[in-house]
Amino acid sequence: MLILLYTAVLQTGSRHTFFAGVTTVDSGNAKITNKMPSIADDALHEEFEMFGVDLNDDLCPKLRDLCLQFHLDEAQVAQEWVAFKCSKNVKTMTEPTLEKFEREWLPKKGLKAPKKETAAATSSGIANRIVDEDVDIISMYATSSTPTNAAKTSGKRQVTPDDRDALRKRLADSERSPVVMPRTTDSPKGANTSLTMSSSKNSRFVERKNAGDVVASFGAVDNAVWKGSSQGCTVAPYNTAQTVGTQYKYMFQKLTEKAHVLNEQIEDMEELLKTQLNVEELSHIGIPAQEVVQVAGRVACDSNGKLNGQSVVLEGSRTTSYGRSVPVDLSELKEYALFPGQVIAADAVNSTGKKLLIKKICPSPKLPFPQPVAKSEPGSSLRAVVAAGPFTTSDDLQYDPLLALLDTIRKDHPDVCILIGPFVDVKNNIIESGKMNETYEETFKKCMEMIAEDTKNLGCQIIVVPSCRDAHHHPVYPQGPFVWASRPQHMHFVPDPCTLVINNVVFGITSTDILFHLSAEEVALCAPGTTDRLGRLAQHMLDQHSYYPLYPPSEDVNADLEHFEEGVKMSVTPHVLIAPSDLRYFMKDLSGCCSVNPGRLAKGQVGGTYARLLLHPPSSSLPTSIVSSAAGQILRI
Numbered sequence: 189m190l191i192l193l194y195t196a197v198l199q200t201g202s203r204h205t206f207f208a209g210v211t212t213v214d215s216g217n218a219k220i221t222n223k224m225p226s227i228a229d230d231a232l233h234e235e236f237e238m239f240g241v242d243l244n245d246d247l248c249p250k251l252r253d254l255c256l257q258f259h260l261d262e263a264q265v266a267q268e269w270v271a272f273k274c275s276k277n278v279k280t281m282t283e284p285t286l287e288k289f290e291r292e293w294l295p296k297k298g299l300k301a302p303k304k305e306t307a308a309a310t311s312s313g314i315a316n317r318i319v320d321e322d323v324d325i326i327s328m329y330a331t332s333s334t335p336t337n338a339a340k341t342s343g344k345r346q347v348t349p350d351d352r353d354a355l356r357k358r359l360a361d362s363e364r365s366p367v368v369m370p371r372t373t374d375s376p377k378g379a380n381t382s383l384t385m386s387s388s389k390n391s392r393f394v395e396r397k398n399a400g401d402v403v404a405s406f407g408a409v410d411n412a413v414w415k416g417s418s419q420g421c422t423v424a425p426y427n428t429a430q431t432v433g434t435q436y437k438y439m440f441q442k443l444t445e446k447a448h449v450l451n452e453q454i455e456d457m458e459e460l461l462k463t464q465l466n467v468e469e470l471s472h473i474g475i476p477a478q479e480v481v482q483v484a485g486r487v488a489c490d491s492n493g494k495l496n497g498q499s500v501v502l503e504g505s506r507t508t509s510y511g512r513s514v515p516v517d518l519s520e521l522k523e524y525a526l527f528p529g530q531v532i533a534a535d536a537v538n539s540t541g542k543k544l545l546i547k548k549i550c551p552s553p554k555l556p557f558p559q560p561v562a563k564s565e566p567g568s569s570l571r572a573v574v575a576a577g578p579f580t581t582s583d584d585l586q587y588d589p590l591l592a593l594l595d596t597i598r599k600d601h602p603d604v605c606i607l608i609g610p611f612v613d614v615k616n617n618i619i620e621s622g623k624m625n626e627t628y629e630e631t632f633k634k635c636m637e638m639i640a641e642d643t644k645n646l647g648c649q650i651i652v653v654p655s656c657r658d659a660h661h662h663p664v665y666p667q668g669p670f671v672w673a674s675r676p677q678h679m680h681f682v683p684d685p686c687t688l689v690i691n692n693v694v695f696g697i698t699s700t701d702i703l704f705h706l707s708a709e710e711v712a713l714c715a716p717g718t719t720d721r722l723g724r725l726a727q728h729m730l731d732q733h734s735y736y737p738l739y740p741p742s743e744d745v746n747a748d749l750e751h752f753e754e755g756v757k758m759s760v761t762p763h764v765l766i767a768p769s770d771l772r773y774f775m776k777d778l779s780g781c782c783s784v785n786p787g788r789l790a791k792g793q794v795g796g797t798y799a800r801l802l803l804h805p806p807s808s809s810l811p812t813s814i815v816s817s818a819a820g821q822i823l824r825i
Contacts, residue, residue, distance in 0.1 A: 227252040227262060235266040241273075241281065250286050258294050268294065392793045393581055393588050398824050403797060406775035406782070407819035412802050414821075416571040416601040416648075421691045423604070423649050423680050426558065432683040432755040434671060438664045438748045449749040450486070450739070454505040457531040457733075458484045460553040465533065473504040474512040476541035483544065484508070484533040486739070487526050490515065495528055495711045502532075502544060514538070517545045518713075524549055525712040525724055529739030530732060552731035554779060557811040558694040558760040568805060570691045571602040574786045575798040575825075576699065576768030577655065578613040579635070581790050585618055587635060589790040592825050593798060594642040602800065604690055605648055608699045608768055609655030611635050619659055628660035633672065640676050650679045653686065655699040656745065664746045665700060665736065666755030685735035685756060692805035693814065696762030698735040703769035703785065705742040723776045726767060726783040733758045763814050764801065773797050775820045780813030786822060795825040 229248045236243040243251075255265050272278065272293040278285050425431045458470060461484050471481035485502040489495045500516040518524060526532070533550040579590035597605055612628050612635070613619065624631070636652075643650055654670055656663045661670065669681040682688065685698035703725045710725070728737055735756050741747040765783045773787035787797035804817040 227255045231262040232266075235262045236269070239266055239270045241266070241269065244281065247281060247283070247286060250283065254286075254290055254294070257290075393790075393795050396795050396824075399592070399795070401824045402821050403824060404773060404775060404822040405820070406777075407802075407815075407817075409819045409821055412819045414571065414600055414602075414800055414802065416603050419603060420647055421570060421603045421649055422689075423651060424689050425682070426687040426689050426694055427759055430754050430757065430759060431686065432666045432668050432751060434668050436668060436751060438662070438746075438751075441748065441750055446749050449752060451506050451511070452753075454484070454486050454503070454531055455507055457553075458505060458508065458533075461533040461550065464553045465550060470508050470533070472512075473502055473509045473514045473536075473538070473544060474541055475538065477538050480535050480537055480547055482533060482550075483536050483538075484531065485513075487530040487532060488513065488528055495526065495709060497711060497713070500526060500711075502534075515543045517543055519545075521546055521549065521713065523714055525710060525714070525728075527706055527710040527728065527738060529737050530728070555730070555733055555758060555761045557763070557780065557813055558689075559811050560692050560806050560809055561689055568691070570604070570693055570801075570803045570805060571600075572690075572801040572803065573597060573600070573602045573605045573798065574608070574766055574784060574801065575606070575789045576608040576786055577610040577657075578616065578788065578790045579607075579611060580613075580616070581793045582615070582617050583793050585616065585624075585631065587638070589795055589825050590635070590638070592795070593789060594639065596825075597643060597648060598646065600800075601646055602648055604651060605643070606651045606653065606695070606697065606766065607639070608653040608697065608766070609661075609684075610657035610659075610699075611655075612659045614657050614659045632658070632660050632670075636670075636672055636675070636679070640674075640679060643678065644676060648678070649690075651688070651697075652679060652681050653697055653699050654681075654684050656684075664748055665741070666748070666751050667699075683755060687758070687760070687762060693764065693803050694760065694762045696735065696758065696765045698767055700736060700745060701769045702729065702736050702738065703767055703771050705738050705745070707771065708742070709738060720776075722771060722774050722785070723778060723783070725771075726765065726776065726785075727778050729765065729767065730758075730761060730778060730781060760811075763806075764803070764818075773799075773822045775799070775822065777815050780815050782815045782818050782820070784820065789825055797822050797824055799823075 229245070229252075232248055232251055233243050251265060255261065258265075260268070269281070269289065272289050276288075276293075278288075462468070462470060465482055467482055470484050471477065473483045473485055483502070483504070485504040487495075488501050488503050490499045490501045493499070497518050500518060501513045502516050503513045504511065532552070534544075534546045535548040535550070536544045536546050538544050573593075573596070575593055579593075580587040581589065612632050618624060619628075639650060639652075652670060654661050654667050656665060656667060662668065665684070667684040669683045672681065675681060682697070684700065685696070688695045688697065703722070706725045706728055707721070710728075712719075712721075712724070729735060734752075735758065736745070736747070736752075761779070761781055763782065765778070765781050767783070767785055768788065769785050770788065771785065774783075774785050776783045782801075782803075784799050784801070786799035789796050789798055799820060799822045802819040804814060806812050806814055
């Protein structure tokens with residue numbers, strides 16, 4: 189007989205209750221028993237006495253029921269009662285007040301009662317899943333088999349690594365799985381855990397039939413010449429004051445400083461909106477007004493769920509509205525597109541001071557195009573290749589897609605190549621499983637050495653942008669550039685995000701998938717047949733003057749708000765905005781800005797896409813767009 193101890197986690201709302209249990213396994217039969225945590229009357233008395241509450245013995249059974257129903261221990265239920273007592277001005281604990289406590293207080297605190305699926309049902313379901321697998325559970329836990337065990341299990345089929353993987357996957361799908369499966373030491377078939385140029389290739393990638401196919405075009409591409417002449421180009425940050433350095437301290441945010449940055453974002457946009465609307469002052473969002481007034485603030489959600497048309501609130505600045513938040517009524521709008529963190533101005537009526545009836549959402553102010561640094565020669569052109577990681581397929585670290593891209597660069601000789609991370613992708617199967625035989629830094633170094641060697645004599649400038657998905661780099665946003673002591677002169681390591689000037693053309697680049705994050709949070713009402721969702725998502729970045737306008741940020745982004753001013757805020761509208769995303773690739777003209785999503789160079793075990801651009805720098809000394817003369821294509825690798 190083998191006895192297994194386990195801990196199952198039952199999650200309800202934002203709280204976790206731990207249930208200890210014992211699994212008894214006898215001759216391949218799994219029996220699971222759960223023991224709910226006991227609530228002692230003495231412990232209840234002790235906890236309530238700490239808060240000066242005289243607990244009647246007759247009320248202990250009711251409190252025990254509440255503890256089990258809402259998954260609270262003695263200390264937690266005492267704390268919640270004291271908070272309820274002070275909030276509702278309750279003097280003594282009686283059965284009616286306890287019923288009110290259960291009905292009005294505990295559910296509003298996010299302490300929801302469990303569903304009908306009880307712990308016993310959960311445990312029986314787990315037992316059934318184990319039995320249904322028809323796998324000898326003893327052989328999965330025992331490190332060695334004895335003759336006795338072998339005799340007992342001789343009637344069962346042999347357990348293979350595939351069986352263990354299948355059972356592990358099924359148990360992992362349950363949020364309350366009590367069984368912790370051991371890791372297997374089997375390596376994936378054909379997986380090479382080091383960056384080598386061996387002859388072993390990913391068969392699905394090598395056998396692709398659509399390499400070089402054009403999947404999207406932009407501008408006049410018929411007579412475009414994509415092959416460069418190695419004329420060389422200059423690469424520099426547009427504004428050094430708004431560039432994140434190589435190293436900066438993060439995880440030091442204070443709540444007061446964080447609130448100050450968020451308030452400044454609203455106030456900066458308010459100043460631009462007042463100029464655009466030609467008004468001296470904007471109105472307080474919480475003061476009753478029977479006539480239409482202009483208000484401004486940040487869009488937010490009134491709960492922790494996803495934003496919808498009924499949950500929108502507007503948060504005003506400290507200067508104009510003392511930081512107050514007011515619910516918003518969008519019923520009179522025919523079109524809108526809102527997301528949390530968006531700063532807007534609107535014509536609204538607030539008849540009661542408690543709710544804004546929005547009549548019209550005002551257009552966002554546009555940033556000017558950049559002033560040319562130097563006058564460009566007439567007829568000059570800039571050829572650029574843009575590719576975003578991952579640069580290897582998900583099942584190996586051979587970097588076959590990157591090698592194919594380098595072959596294209598050697599053939600076409602572009603003036604500049606922009607490579608956007610991740611390079612050592614945390615979502616790669618080998619990296620996730622921890623089966624690498626070298627460090628992340630070593631893998632990255634070999635990748636950079638390969639790029640440097642293949643492009644050293646081409647006259648092509650290589651721009652390398654990090655990603656929060658790079659396993660060897662700091663996962664913070666904004667993100668400092670990579671550090672490599674052996675970096676050659678033709679390779680430029682820049683932060684994420686960044687604004688660069690390349691031969692008088694200003695590029696805005698970010699590797700964070702802001703388009704995907706916005707698509708998950710945006711609520712929009714559009715006229716049928718007039719919507720361009722991908723273009724609208726990219727337009728939000730230009731309208732909000734930010735490479736990451738979403739707040740709160742996605743769980744995948746560790747945002748350091750104190751550095752948003754120097755790294756994330758846009759000071760001009762770039763000529764070219766590059767925002768790689770898992771959404772569909774595109775090239776679009778957005779108010780004179782060429783917006784590009786090149787897609788991913790590798791998608792799973794197959795090849796993805798990359799982009800190439802033919803740009804003509806502005807010949808005028810005045811700020812102007814270059815989108816009318818730009819051409820571009822998105823191709824399969």
